[in-house]
Amino acid sequence: MNNIFQLPFPLPPIEIVETLVKTEQFRIERIISTGQATPPDQWYDQVQDEWVILLQGQATVSYEDGREVALIAGDYLLIAAHEKHRVKETSVDPPCIWLAIHGSLVKN
Amino acid sequence: MNNIFQLPFPLPPIEIVETLVKTEQFRIERIISTGQATPPDQWYDQVQDEWVILLQGQATVSYEDGREVALIAGDYLLIAAHEKHRVKETSVDPPCIWLAIHGSLVKN
Numbered sequence: 001m002n003n004i005f006q007l008p009f010p011l012p013p014i015e016i017v018e019t020l021v022k023t024e025q026f027r028i029e030r031i032i033s034t035g036q037a038t039p040p041d042q043w044y045d046q047v048q049d050e051w052v053i054l055l056q057g058q059a060t061v062s063y064e065d066g067r068e069v070a071l072i073a074g075d076y077l078l079i080a081a082h083e084k085h086r087v088k089e090t091s092v093d094p095p096c097i098w099l100a101i102h103g104s105l106v107k108n
Numbered sequence: 109m110n111n112i113f114q115l116p117f118p119l120p121p122i123e124i125v126e127t128l129v130k131t132e133q134f135r136i137e138r139i140i141s142t143g144q145a146t147p148p149d150q151w152y153d154q155v156q157d158e159w160v161i162l163l164q165g166q167a168t169v170s171y172e173d174g175r176e177v178a179l180i181a182g183d184y185l186l187i188a189a190h191e192k193h194r195v196k197e198t199s200v201d202p203p204c205i206w207l208a209i210h211g212s213l214v215k216n
Binding site for chain 1 (some may be wrong): 109110111112113114128129131132133134136159161163177179180181182183184186207209211212213214215
């Protein structure tokens, strides 16, 4: 049985991105972060919408307009395609476990 | 901030299904179960694929071929369209919190 909370041991010093489900239009990923952040001058500018939930840990996501969103375990966000954002900080202990869904998720 | 672990209080005696994201092709739901099960003679026979993760509680899913899968928090399953299954049991305490993704998730 696959379990989202089961982490590799020891954790490597880099962010781990694992694809759990993938089709041409759609992707589910587990991301494990341990203190990593998007470099201050960089933004994620994604082609697809993303629905993301933080399942363990604490993190802060910031947006180009200056908004900052502090996340605790269970908090979820819908980030529209091309909504520029970055991960400002992620907790090391406990490690952050994210579940991210990429696809066409917003009605046009 | 929306949080998947935040439950209504008091919980009603029925299963709660909330749609978090919905487009024509795709749906994300939170389901809260407190002891409910699919009636013994019924099967879910779904038009779409489903990726489902149990985020809290314990549950058992059974399949038409006799397989039974016991789930603890964090376990996830991909159920292909028309793969007949039922929820055999769900824990009351803690309540089961499921995250279910419905869409075209399996490559053909």
